[in-house]
Amino acid sequence: MKRLQSAAEGISRVGAIIGGALLLVASVLICIDITLRYTMSITLGGADELSGYALAISSAWGFSSALLSRSHIRIDTVYVRIKSISARALLDLISLATLLGFFGMVTWYAWGVVKQSWDSSSRSLSAIEMPLIIPQGLWFAGLLFFVALSTLLLVRGLLAFLSGNYAGLFALIGSKSALAEAEEEIAAVAHGLEQEKKQ
Secondary structure (H helix, E strand, C coil): CHHHHHHHHHHHHHHHHHHHHHHHHHHHHHHHHHHHHHHHCCCCCCHHHHHHHHHHHHHHHHHHHHHHCCCCCCCCCCHHHCCCHHHHHHHHHHHHHHHHHHHHHHHHHHHHHHHHHHHHCCECCCCCCCECHHHHHHHHHHHHHHHHHHHHHHHHHHHHHHCCCHHHHHHHHCCCCHHHHHHHHHHHHHHHHHHHHHC
């Protein structure tokens, strides 16, 4: 299962990078469109549509990266006050199972949208007439990958819980403490300073 997770981490990293690039391109297109609209009264046409696709695709693929880095927002008011390690581990499992259940439903209905677009050969109503199966297919693939990754992490977390490996479970799916987040920020700043010195 560790190999599966390592492969998933690689795919997730690539998906996040491509998603970020899509958002950057969409931002540039919108800036160009706005500038042309106000200076020359012309428009690129479809920039807002393409940015919508970029946002949906990058979000779907970004969910997995956020899950692996434990960056999803969690309300941990009760969690941090619980002293029992096993109870906290159980809450982590319930949290991930709930997230998986929700995104399982979202992905199921997303498949219905993609299938309908495929069956009817739907195109967007804008000037570019984009075949909807392309952006919807990439969006659905990101959601499906997230569900598969969530399932893998839930199984690994459950096995760690049953074997009493709570430290492993917390490292895998646990809620980050404020101290852990601060340490990550300090490490990121230190890495950035080192890169600047090399240049």
